[in-house]
Amino acid sequence: MFQEFKKGLWSENAVFRQLLGMCPTLAVTNSGINGLFMGLATLFVLVGSGLTVSIFKNSIPKQVRLAAYVVIIATFVTMADLFLAGSVPEISKSLGPYVPLIVVNCLVLGRAEAFSSKNRLVPSVADAAGMGLGFTIALVALGIVRELIGSGAVFGVQLLGGWFEPWLIMMLPPGAFISLGIMIGLINHFTDRRLAARHQHWE
Amino acid sequence: MQLVLIFISAAIVNNFVLTLFLGICPFLGMSRRVEAAFSMGLATTFVMTLTAALTWIINNYIIKGFDVPYLQNVAFIITIASLVQFVEMYIKKSSPSLYRTLGIFLPLITTNCAVFGLALFGDLKEFSFIQNIAYGFGAGAGFTLAMTMMAGIREELRFSAVPKAMEGAGITLIVAGLMALAFMGFSGLLTI
Numbered sequence: 001m002f003q004e005f006k007k008g009l010w011s012e013n014a015v016f017r018q019l020l021g022m023c024p025t026l027a028v029t030n031s032g033i034n035g036l037f038m039g040l041a042t043l044f045v046l047v048g049s050g051l052t053v054s055i056f057k058n059s060i061p062k063q064v065r066l067a068a069y070v071v072i073i074a075t076f077v078t079m080a081d082l083f084l085a086g087s088v089p090e091i092s093k094s095l096g097p098y099v100p101l102i103v104v105n106c107l108v109l110g111r112a113e114a115f116s117s118k119n120r121l122v123p124s125v126a127d128a129a130g131m132g133l134g135f136t137i138a139l140v141a142l143g144i145v146r147e148l149i150g151s152g153a154v155f156g157v158q159l160l161g162g163w164f165e166p167w168l169i170m171m172l173p174p175g176a177f178i179s180l181g182i183m184i185g186l187i188n189h190f191t192d193r194r195l196a197a198r199h200q201h202w203e
Numbered sequence: 204m205q206l207v208l209i210f211i212s213a214a215i216v217n218n219f220v221l222t223l224f225l226g227i228c229p230f231l232g233m234s235r236r237v238e239a240a241f242s243m244g245l246a247t248t249f250v251m252t253l254t255a256a257l258t259w260i261i262n263n264y265i266i267k268g269f270d271v272p273y274l275q276n277v278a279f280i281i282t283i284a285s286l287v288q289f290v291e292m293y294i295k296k297s298s299p300s301l302y303r304t305l306g307i308f309l310p311l312i313t314t315n316c317a318v319f320g321l322a323l324f325g326d327l328k329e330f331s332f333i334q335n336i337a338y339g340f341g342a343g344a345g346f347t348l349a350m351t352m353m354a355g356i357r358e359e360l361r362f363s364a365v366p367k368a369m370e371g372a373g374i375t376l377i378v379a380g381l382m383a384l385a386f387m388g389f390s391g392l393l394t395i
Contacts, residue, residue, distance in 0.1 A: 019372055022227035023316045066313075067284055074277040082273065097323040100276050104319045106228055173222050174384040181369075181376030189368035 004123050008130030014107045015138035015180075016187050021107040025139060026176040027098050032155045035143030037091050038098065039136025041080040043129070045102050046111060048076035050128030053116040069112045070103070077102045107135065145179055146170045206337040209330070212393045213341030219317050220349040221383040222390075223324070226317030230350060231375055233308075240354035244347025246305040248340065250287060250312050251321055255339025257282055258322040259332055279322045287313045317346055352382065 014020045024042070029035045052072050053060075060068045081099045084092040092099065102108065111131055116124040144154055150170030152160035169175045219225045226247070234240045258279055266275050291309045294302045312318060321342050325335050356378055365374050 019231060020228075022231065023224050023320075026227060027224040067281070070280050070284060070313075071277060074280050078273055078276050081276070097320065097327065100323055101225075101316050101320055103276055103280050104314050104316045106314055109314055169384075172387065173224070174380045174387065176224070177376050177380030177383055181373045181380060184376065185366070185369040185373035188373065189366075192368060 001123060001126050004126040005130035008127065008132070008134040009137065010134065012131075013134045013138060014131055015135060015142075016184055018107075020110060021105045021135060023101060024098050024105065025142065026173075026180060028095055029139055029143040029146055029176060030150065030171045031147045032140055032143040034091065034094060035139035035141075036136065037084065037088065038095060039132070039139040041084060041099055042102055042105065042108070042135055043132030044080050045073060045076045045105075046108055046128040046132040046135075047125055048079075049073045049108060049112055050116040050124045051121065052076075053112045054119060054121050054124035057117050065117065066109070066113070069109060069117075073108050073112065074103045107131065142176075142180060142183065145183070146175055149179075150175060206334065208393055209334055209337045210341035210344070213338050214345035214348065215386070216389045216393050218345040218349060218386050219320065219342045220346055221379070221386045223320065225320040226315050226346050229311065229315055230346075230353060230379070231372065233311075234350055234353040234357055234375075237351060237354040237358060240350040241347065242304050243308045243311075244343070244350045246308045247312055247315060247317065247346055248343025250283075250290060250309075251318055251343035251346070252336060252340045253286055253290070254283055254318050254321060255325060255335045255342075256332070257286060259325065259330070259335040262322075262326050275326075279319060283318055283322070284313050317342065349382070353379065356382075 008014070010017075012018060015022075015025050021042070024038050028038045049069070049072050053069055056068075077100060080102070081092075084095070084099060111128055115127045119127070148154055148159065149167050151166050152158060152164045167175070170179065213219070217223060220227065220230050229243060229247070233243050261278055261282055262275070266272060266278060287309055294305065294309075321339055325338055328338070330338055353375075357375065360374065360378070369377070
């Protein structure tokens with residue numbers, strides 16, 4: 001079970017490895033705090049829909065399963081959306097329509113179809129929680145990088161002094177694409193080298 | 204005149220892919236060949252225009268008429284999923300040759316966030332019925348434009364020496380970033 005949880009964190013990380021859920025990843029990560037709340041909302045939806053799908057997997061007819069999953073997901077998304085609007089109105093406003101857009105996040109539907117519909121309750125929840133947490137980590141990491149370079153702050157706390165000229169571009173759409181591209185490149189670079197080293201060791 | 208402005212605003216100034224980050228999955232995943240990218244764009248434009256019309260009716264007469272805003276997400280996604288299903292069935296019956304070109308892309312459109320995002324952003328802008336259709340058509344045209352440009356660049360990229368770690372996703376995202384940078388030149392052109 002721990003294996004199911006762990007794979008989502010790194011080896012099958014949704015953002016860095018599988019390139020799923022790119023819309024929210026790029027759209028809301030102009031600050032660490034936005035990334036954190038977006039990630040947690042997605043985590044909630046993943047666990048909720050994984051749980052529900054794995055309970056009802058035998059009573060949902062095969063032909064309409066995707067429609068049924070989408071309705072289940074949309075219900076949990078509405079819950080998360082209303083909860084955010086009620087408890088943290090400012091963050092909810094800055095996330096805007098990207099919270100309801102979790103409905104069409106391919107990561108959520110992908111896990112429901114590929115995992116929860118074939119597995120029992122406990123592994124489904126572990127898988128969903130791992131994937132959601134991995135997604136949250138990726139969003140927060142990207143958010144921190146963009147916020148630090150784009151405004152010199154992390155989670156709203158000014159870290160770099162007056163000498164630092166913020167790169168405004170990092171807060172704008174091109175910064176999202178370029179910083180994620182560079183992060184994926186760096187991760188590939190270092191993991192490939194580590195894999196290559198291990199191969200040499202074995203040979 | 205205003206319809207033209209809404210169209211240009213949705214297609215170029217506030218391009219769905221490059222400034223709103225909607226429809227990134229097909230933009231990164233389906234943009235290897237120009238023809239495929241263009242067909243995908245056409246199919247999506249068709250569905251988006253119809254979605255703009257249908258969701259406007261549902262939003263204004265059902266969601267707002269009965270004052271049930273908490274059903275908005277569920278209503279929109281059911282509308283889009285069934286619309287795509289009907290379009291697929293209709294094209295299959297009426298024009299088999301068109302179905303062969305667009306058919307494989309149609310099921311993918313249901314989970315394209317550009318279509319669902321169109322319904323949500325159209326609601327925020329409080330357009331009239333005709334304006335919303337122009338918005339949907341413009342958004343689809345902008346999606347097609349971005350997809351085709353990206354596919355054109357990627358066809359050329361295959362012959363250039365990209366660092367090994369950046370191959371695939373990395374270089375595609377950087378190219379998308381440079382395209383977004385170019386499209387930022389249009390910002391402030393229109394304020395709709």
